[in-house]
Amino acid sequence: MIAIVDYGMGNLRSVENALHRLGAEYCLTRNPQEILRADRVLLPGVGHAAQAVANLRESGLAELIPNLRRPVLGICVGLQLLCRHSEEGDCEGLGVFDTFVKRFPDSPEAKVPHMGWNSIGNLDGKLFRGMKGGSFVYYVHSFYPALCPDTIATTRHGDSLFSAALKYENFYATQFHPEKSGEVGEQILQNFLTL
Amino acid sequence: MLTKRIIPCLDVKEGRTVKGIHFENLTDVGDPVTLGQHYAREGADELVYLDISATQQGRNTFTQLVERIADGIHIPFTVGGGISSLADASRLLDAGADKVSINSAAVARPELIGEIAQRYGSQFVVVAIDAKQRPDGEWFITTHGGTRFTERELFAWAHEAQERGAGEILLTSMNHDGTRLGYPIPLFARLTAELRIPVIASGGAGCAAHLVEVLTAGGADAALAASIFHYGETTIAAVKRALAAQGVSVRI
Numbered sequence: 001m002i003a004i005v006d007y008g009m010g011n012l013r014s015v016e017n018a019l020h021r022l023g024a025e026y027c028l029t030r031n032p033q034e035i036l037r038a039d040r041v042l043l044p045g046v047g048h049a050a051q052a053v054a055n056l057r058e059s060g061l062a063e064l065i066p067n068l069r070r071p072v073l074g075i076c077v078g079l080q081l082l083c084r085h086s087e088e089g090d091c092e093g094l095g096v097f098d099t100f101v102k103r104f105p106d107s108p109e110a111k112v113p114h115m116g117w118n119s120i121g122n123l124d125g126k127l128f129r130g131m132k133g134g135s136f137v138y139y140v141h142s143f144y145p146a147l148c149p150d151t152i153a154t155t156r157h158g159d160s161l162f163s164a165a166l167k168y169e170n171f172y173a174t175q176f177h178p179e180k181s182g183e184v185g186e187q188i189l190q191n192f193l194t195l
Numbered sequence: 196m197l198t199k200r201i202i203p204c205l206d207v208k209e210g211r212t213v214k215g216i217h218f219e220n221l222t223d224v225g226d227p228v229t230l231g232q233h234y235a236r237e238g239a240d241e242l243v244y245l246d247i248s249a250t251q252q253g254r255n256t257f258t259q260l261v262e263r264i265a266d267g268i269h270i271p272f273t274v275g276g277g278i279s280s281l282a283d284a285s286r287l288l289d290a291g292a293d294k295v296s297i298n299s300a301a302v303a304r305p306e307l308i309g310e311i312a313q314r315y316g317s318q319f320v321v322v323a324i325d326a327k328q329r330p331d332g333e334w335f336i337t338t339h340g341g342t343r344f345t346e347r348e349l350f351a352w353a354h355e356a357q358e359r360g361a362g363e364i365l366l367t368s369m370n371h372d373g374t375r376l377g378y379p380i381p382l383f384a385r386l387t388a389e390l391r392i393p394v395i396a397s398g399g400a401g402c403a404a405h406l407v408e409v410l411t412a413g414g415a416d417a418a419l420a421a422s423i424f425h426y427g428e429t430t431i432a433a434v435k436r437a438l439a440a441q442g443v444s445v446r447i
Contacts (some may be wrong), residue, residue, distance in 0.1 A: 010315070013291040047316055110197070111393055111416070113318050113362060117198045117240055117446040134444040136198065139269060140318040145310045157197060180271045182235065182291065 003038035005065075007055045010046030013185070016179045017180035022110040023184065024193055028108065030059050040193060041068055044179075045077030049101065050089025053079045066094050073193050074173035076141060079166065082173055088143045097173065099148035110158020113142045120164045120176070124152040127165060127172055129191050135184045137164070137176035145175060147153060200240035200417035201393065201431050203424045205230060207276075208247050210256040212425075220256045227260055228267045234424065235270050237431040240446060242268065243296065243365075243419060248275030258290050265291020273321055279303075284311045288319065296365060298323040298340045301353075308322055312360025313368045321395070322361040324353060326382075327369040334382065341369030350389065357392050362404055364390060365400035365419065375401025375422070383413035395419050403429040403437045411441060 002019060004012055006028040012166055019026045026042075027034065037114075043065065045052050056062040065072065066082075074082050083093045086101035093101070104112045120131040141157070144162035147154065153165040155176070165174045172192060177186035205212045205227055206279045212227045218366045227238045231242050244264065246257040254277060261274055267300045275296030284295045291353050301308050301322055312320045334349035353364050364388060368379045387394045393416035396409040400420040409415045423429050 003321065011288055011291070013265055013289070014293070018269065020266065021269065036380065046318075106296070106391060108391075109389060109390075113317060113392075115393060116200050118196065138268065138269075139197075177271075180269065182270050186269060 001038050001044060002040040003035045004028050004029050004042045005059060005061065007052070007059050008044065009044070009055060012180045014042055014076070014177075015042060018143045018186070018189055021195065022190055030061065032060065032064050035061070035064065035068070039070055039071045040064075041070060041180045043072060043074040043078035043082070043173075045075065045081065046140075047055075047077055048089060049077055049080045049093075050091035051162045052081045053086075053091050053093060056081065056094075062094060064094050069170060070096040072171050074123065074171070075179070076177060077173050077176060079145060080143060080174035082166075083145055083173060086143060093150050097145070097148065097168055098169045099141050099150060099163065099166070100122060100144050101145050103143050104157060104160055107158050110160070111142060112136060112146070114157045115140045118155050118157065118176075120153045120155055122151075122154045125167060126195055127152065127167065127188060127191050131184065137174075137178065137181040137184055137188075139176045141175060164173075198240070198326050198446045199240070199438060200395075201406065202241045202243055202249055202417055202419040202447075203234045203239050203431070204243040204245060204397070204421040205259065205408075206247050206421065207257060210260055210340060211252045213247070215397070223263070226261050231264060231268050231272070234431060235268055238435055239270065239431050240271060240417070242272040244272060244274045244288075246274065248276070253268075260284060261287055261290035261292055265416040275321070275323060280307070281310045281314060281432045284315065284319070288315060289311075292312055294319050294321050296321040296323045298325065299350040300339060301356065302336055302347065305355060307354055308359040308361055312362070317360050317362035320361050321365050322353075322356040322364045323367070324349065324356075325367050325369050328379075328394065333440075337369055343373070350386065353386060353390060356404050357390055361392060363393045363395060365395040369398070370395050371399030372398055373399070373422075377401060378413060378415075379410040379412045380408060383409055383415050387416070389415035393417065401428070405432045406434050407441060407443070410438060
């Protein structure tokens with residue numbers, strides 16, 4: 001069973017649909033017992049990072065999630081709140097990943113939000129099994145995780161080279177949306193399910 | 196590097212896909228989910244579904260259709276048509292839409308842009324603009340399929356939409372829509388230079404070269420087209436090959 005953590009951050013439907021297409025069993029939950037029992041935990045998120053962290057703290061999950069021992073996948077804001085700090089709302093994250101979330105500089109060549117398909121490179125590890133560098137994934141964000149030792153994929157937007165994906169022990173996260181990234185995204189989700 | 200996007204637009208009436216020249220003479224071209232999946236396989240970067248139902252029943256059917264689309268399509272899609280309130284936007288978000296496109300309701304009440312953007316983020320709000328060139332050369336916003344001019348000048352309105360929280364502008368030239376003679380390139384070059392947010396070019400594509408032109412010389416971030424894809428005049432793959440040949444970054 002895969003637990004999709006429902007902590008009031010945006011639409012979870014596309015993540016549900018993606019798991020449904022892969023034939024996976026999942027539940028939407030904010031119940032700590034259910035999350036602890038799950039084989040895999042998905043932490044999606046669309047919206048404001050500071051709000052996301054606040055929601056997690058309110059629900060009591062901020063202490064539980066960093067201590068999970070099963071594979072966890074954060075997506076977008078779900079990635080950002082696992083970092084040390086975000087410039088969005090100047091908020092402290094859960095500190096699983098040893099990096100900081102910054103805002104893209106405004107530039108005519110690299111518009112913000114960074115929205116659309118971009119390529120991932122420097123792929124490292126099982127999350128990208130069977131994939132080539134240069135594969136395209138779908139992004140929608142204005143804040144990005146800086147490069148760090150936990151970086152397992154990179155993407156460039158204008159002058160900013162940032163972490164497309166992160167891994168620390170059993171924690172994985174993508175800044176892009178695998179659930180909206182066509183066949184490439186399905187492969188990544190499938191890889192996560194079979195880690 | 197961020198790629199230029201190719202976006203087929205599917206007009207939906209009472210749950211079925213249609214496309215008409217100048218929004219008239221509608222012809223049924225199939226099931227929206229099946230057609231969307233076909234385009235996704237062909238390499239569409241996003242899809243736009245536009246509800247042109249005239250009835251409440253048609254609107255209800257559309258919401259159910261959005262749920263089916265969300266389940267069946269693994270790329271982002273925008274829905275538009277008849278969205279006039281935050282509640283409409285919420286309903287479509289809950290049904291699984293990635294973005295909503297608002298048009299005449301935003302012209303009538305510009306606060307709507309900010310209301311949706313504040314609730315769901317700018318990335319969720321596309322402001323669609325139907326503009327038409329007046330005899331004096333100025334571009335103004337029109338409503339009712341380009342038949343009525345408003346008092347709003349195009350560039351002022353596009354800037355206002357951006358400041359109110361629009362994540363993207365979808366601009367259609369009503370002078371060019373349905374003509375298949377190409378997009379107004381200088382218009383798009385100016386708008387894309389002036390705005391911080393992405394611009395989607397719409398209206399007038401007759402061949403692959405027109406899409407290439409608006410994405411290069413026109414500076415648009417994405418190109419939307421309907422008939423040329425629906426009637427098989429060209430394919431998304433052919434457009435992308437033509438773009439790649441020009442050195443433009445595309446997802447192939």
